[in-house]
Amino acid sequence: xxxxxxxxxxxxxxxxxxxxxxxxxxxxxxxxxxxxxxxxxxxxxxxxxxxxxxxxxxxxxxxxxxxxxxxxxxxxxxxxxxxxxxxxxxxxxxxxxxxxxxxxxxxxxxxxxxxxxxxxxxxxxxxxxxxxxxxxxxxxxxxxxxxxxxxxxxxxxxxxxxxxxxxxxxxxxxxxxxxxxxxxxxxxxxxxxxxxxxxxxxxxxxxxxxxxxxxxxxxxxxxxxxxxxxxxxxxxxxxxxxxxxxxxx
Numbered sequence: 001x002x003x004x005x006x007x008x009x010x011x012x013x014x015x016x017x018x019x020x021x022x023x024x025x026x027x028x029x030x031x032x033x034x035x036x037x038x039x040x041x042x043x044x045x046x047x048x049x050x051x052x053x054x055x056x057x058x059x060x061x062x063x064x065x066x067x068x069x070x071x072x073x074x075x076x077x078x079x080x081x082x083x084x085x086x087x088x089x090x091x092x093x094x095x096x097x098x099x100x101x102x103x104x105x106x107x108x109x110x111x112x113x114x115x116x117x118x119x120x121x122x123x124x125x126x127x128x129x130x131x132x133x134x135x136x137x138x139x140x141x142x143x144x145x146x147x148x149x150x151x152x153x154x155x156x157x158x159x160x161x162x163x164x165x166x167x168x169x170x171x172x173x174x175x176x177x178x179x180x181x182x183x184x185x186x187x188x189x190x191x192x193x194x195x196x197x198x199x200x201x202x203x204x205x206x207x208x209x210x211x212x213x214x215x216x217x218x219x220x221x222x223x224x225x226x227x228x229x230x231x232x233x234x235x236x237x238x239x240x241x242x243x244x245x246x247x248x249x
Contacts, residue, residue, distance in 0.1 A: 043073040043085070043232065067093040075141065082142055089135040091159065099125040110177070110192065117178040118193070119185075124171035129207055131164035143222055151234070153218040164207035170200040 047069040071089030078084060103121040110116060139155030174196050178185045188194050220234015 039077040041075045041077075041083075041230075043075060043087075045069070045071045045073065045087075045089075045232070047071075047236070061098050063096045063098075067091065071135075071137075073137070080145065082140065085137070085139050085141055085153065085155075087135075087137045089133075089137060089157075091133045091135055092131075093133075094128065094130045096126065096128040098127075101125075105178075108177075114179065115181070117180065118175065119178060120173060120175045122170045122173045124169075126169045127166055129164070129166045131207065131209060132162050133159040133212070134162055135159040137216060139216060139218070141218075147224045149222040149224065151218075151220060151222050151232070153216070153236075155216050157214050157216055159212040159214065161209040161211070164209050165204050166207045167204065168200075168202040171198065173197045173200055 069089055069091040071087050073085050073087030075083045075085040099122070101121065101123055102125045103119075105117050105119040108116060108118045135157050137155065137157035139153040141151055141153040143149045143151035174187075176185050176187045176194050177192065186192075186194050216236060218234055218236035220232055223231045223233070225231060
């Protein structure tokens with residue numbers, strides 16, 4: 001079908017599919033090495049991420065995404081129980097959504113200068129989004145004393161998108177043009193973008209994301225292996241505050 005008409009149609013659908021990443025829960029496994037001379041520790045982390053997307057979609061079903069995260073952090077001990085941590089992380093996330101039926105219309109002008117209403121109706125519309133971020137977290141951590149220590153860390157992070165794209169699949173797409181001035185609806189010709197199209201697949205379209213700011217909360221156990229080495233095991237949640245937007249190219 002006419003690619004300009006398809007991009008316009010997809011752009012209208014995309015505007016309905018803006019969401020906000022409201023919660024990410026990760027299971028952390030960290031190893032740290034510390035030095036009492038400099039009152040600090042270096043922490044390496046690996047996380048499995050489960051993300052939930054909160055969309056304002058009518059009639060769509062949503063599927064939670066999967067991903068992962070690796071990072072390195074430096075913690076400066078303010079006292080025996082409090083520390084300030086600054087880090088650098090790489091994070092990958094994904095999500096998907098599906099419409100059984102999606103329909104809409106917009107005003108257009110044909111090659112002969114006639115105004116008309118372009119109408120579309122798609123079935124089994126599916127979209128998958130994938131994104132990668134580099135994040136800079138800053139948290140304050142409190143931990144108890146002893147060999148097995150409970151800890152809580154609160155703070156925030158800035159996530160910078162480095163790559164993001166989406167893929168779209170439509171099983172059946174019906175398009176037509178309604179000429180109000182003639183009270184006529186055309187279902188062909190195909191070169192004008194009117195007709196029935198099947199098994200449409202659009203790959204690797206750019207997904208433009210804003211820089212994300214989020215609040216973080218982490219809970220877990222810090223197990224001391226020696227005076228200078230320890231393992232962190234815990235879970236962390238991020239509440240993201242910015243909306244992703246989509247750009248059609």
